[in-house]
Structures are given as structure tokens and as C-alpha cells.
Amino acid sequence: MTDAARRDLLILIAPGFEDPARPGQLFFCPDCNQVEGVLAANAGLAAAVEVRRVGFARPRAEVIALLGEPNQSLPVLILGDGAPPPADAQHHAGLTFVNDTRRILELLAERHGVPAPH
DSSP states (O other), X not given: OOSXXXXXXXXXXXXXXXXXXXXXXXEOOHHHHHHHHXXXXXXXXXXXXXXXXXOSSSSXXXXXXXXXGGGOOSSEEEEOSSSOOOTTOEEETTEXXXXXXXXXXXXXXXXXXXXXXX
């Protein structure tokens, strides 16, 4: 991430992955799929936030590079400069993030005007 104003960044597990423990089957991450649903239902949201999809397998190098090895659970919302971070956010290497799915959905509503979860 650069010194320029940062947008919120969502990192999700790409759907349709194989689990090495269960070869021959395809899976999706239920938590990431909730966020994917909000992205699909709100066309402007994908333009307002940066979205990256990574593979299921760990280690997740791209996530580790940003948030450290202990913080590679997905989905994760890395908060940009658009609004003050919430008090319940976590911090690593100058980045502020949330990796609780419900909280991610609430923050997308607060920060980007999409419908809130009920």
C-alpha cells in the first residue's frame, strides 16, 4: 500500500477451491461468500473498495505480507483512509483491519452506504 490515500481493501478466498484433505470436491468459504453476496448485490461497492481474491491454501503470502502470519484468516477488511477506524479494529504494521464477517458487513454499510445486516 502506498502513501497516497488508501481505499478500503477486502481480501477474500476465491470460490471454487479444492481442499487437499478432500480431493475431487470444490468448496467455497461461507464467510467470504456472505461478503461476495453483498458485493454482487451492490454494484457500486466493488468500485468503492479494492477487492482481492486469494487461494484457500495456507500460508497466504499476500495476506501475511500485509498483516503478519497470525492474521491470515479471511475474509478481512483492511481499512483505508476514508473514515476514522472503529475502536474494535486490529492493527499491524500501520494497517487497521477487521476480520469478523459480521463486523465487515457492518463497516461496509457504515463506510459505503450499502444496506446494513439485520
